Amino acid sequence: MFALSSGIPPAAIGVVRVSGPMAGPALAALAGRLPPARRASLALLKDAAGAPLDRALLLWFPGPATATGEDLAELHLHGGRAVVAAVEAALGIMDGLRRAEPGEFTRRAFESGQIDLAEAEGLADLLAAETESQRVQALSHASGHVSRAVAGWQDRLLGLMAGAEAELNFADEDDVEVGESVAQRMISGMGELAGELDEWLARPAAEVIAEGLSVVIAGPPNAGKSTLINALVRRELAIVSPIEGTTRDVIETQLALDGIAMRFSDTAGIRGEGADVIESIGIDRAKAAIEAADILLWLGRPKEAPDHPRAILIAAQADRWKGDAAAEAEAARCDLILSATTGEGMDKLHRMIVEMARTLLPREGEAALRQRQRSALSEAKQWLEVDIRSREASDLILLAERLRLAATALDRITGRAGVEEMLDALFGRFCIGK
The missing domain is CATH 1.20.120.430 (tRNA modification GTPase MnmE domain 2)
Structure with missing residues (x-):
């Protein structure tokens, strides 16, 4: 089997890998010779008619001490689309060669005993990793x-x-x-x-790292939830309006803070009366999101906060109520005074979320x-x-x-x-x- 194993062209280099008993003959057919084992060699590649394809770097790895446990060849080509397509076409018409299926190189490595299933899962996670915490955990699994x-x-x-x-x-x-x-x-x-x-x-489960910690922003209507999520993601994700009940569903977005993957959710304002049928559905979904949250950002009165093991009580919209003695007394019972509009408290909120998130992740040297x-x-x-x-x-x-x-x-x-x-x-x- 053969496949392009590097990024999609165009690129500086295009790496085509061939694995199996036909890897050696295929390499010899293209280069006119079989290069020394495990030594880089430069050669002019030609198709079956003798037409030049590319001047490429060749690597030849006889099995079984290879990534797949079989004979393995690598062609390091110039990474243009036409070059890669021409080499793949030349390989495709050779007897005994076919294009690889998704994951087939790794599967052959598993079946030949080069890696085990846990390492293969770690490799899959490593390829999908987007944040530092995901990379560290995936590399731990892939490394055994x-x-x-x-x-x-x-x-x-x-x-x-x-x-x-x-x-x-x-x-x-x-x-x-x-x-x-x-x-x-x-x-x-x-x-x-x-x-x-x-x-x-x-x-903690590995899925928490891979999928991201759930951070839910909740509170009564017009508490500043949508303004806060917009400030966190630095774009107009949620509609901000003085009209109560504007947010009627859970709005979710991916965000990484200090290399930790998180899923931030803006929810419908929670109130007991005055909600129509559709808003009531949104409130029910908000309550379900709160129950499933890893971290809760509560923007309501502290005494009305849900019972949650990792809640940050936020006195939001500080730019509106400062100077009001009753409001300031209420804010004193919160963990944080914040104004998403002016930016007051945003850095502290960032730190608090990250510190709380780290308690939910494996410690250094641990694998999830x-x-x-x-x-x-x-x-x-x-x-x-x-x-x-x-x-x-x-x-x-x-x-x-x-x-x-x-x-x-x-x-x-x-x-x-x-x-x-x-x-x-x-x-x-x-x-x-x-």
Whole structure:
């Protein structure tokens, strides 16, 4: 298979990759020779009729020590559209060659054991990363952070399973430990491992980083919510009007603050009376958005703020009420005095949001788990949790089966078991040539 693996032309360089048993013959056919392995070589490429295509840099990587585990060739071309199209056309008419499907290079790397499933998912996230936090997390996965942790857990499971097998099959040997102490040691080891898995499950989900933290702006009508979101995104996203009920739906936009992806939402003003049918629907949606929010920016009276674990109480529209003693007393109970119109308090709000957001992200050196990985890890943890008062606690056969099922669940994280159904969906997310 072959594909353009660099950006869409025109570009300075266009990299065409060829993988599989025909990679060597294809390279020799275009360049008239097979260059030395793993050494850059300059050559004039020609089509089947001998017409010149481009003067390009060639790289030849014999398998299996390659990115795909197969023979692999790279053609570093001048990145014009016509040049790339001509080379691809020349490859396309060669026997045994075809264009690659989306994600096929990465899938072959997975199937040949060059990377595991967790690393492949990390690579997909790395390609889609738009913010610094997304890049750091994706690179951690792609570099094998999760895979190494899973390998360590599996080694410990194997040690426990070996103890159970020794007791079950060789209990009559003099040098094999027997009796209740074996089961107790297994349960202790399973409990320690379950605790470690629980710590990983307590970390933020990777989807929070990939999709962005939800920051919802809410409050009563005419509290300055639309003005605030316009000031945050620095454009007229929401209609600003003195008429109550102007915003009737949730208006959402993506925004990155200090490298952290966030989804800011402007919501309908919340009030108990006077709303028509359509505005009432908007209020219901606003309340649902508040419940699902990671961070809430409340622009109403502090005593009316929803019960939310991460709420910032904002005394908004400061340019209108300063000098009003009652309003200033009310504002003193808020976390922040702000005017989106004059800019007062905007920098402080930025800092407060970022500081709160960082508490929802993994700490430095930690890796977050995807929902699929969390599900498998949670299942493994459940198999490792044994009630010491139950009959299972003294039955080595049942304990050994629990260990086996826990190991099978962990295998799904790295792609060693039970993942065939979702491989097409995963690798279909990649671009062609990756």
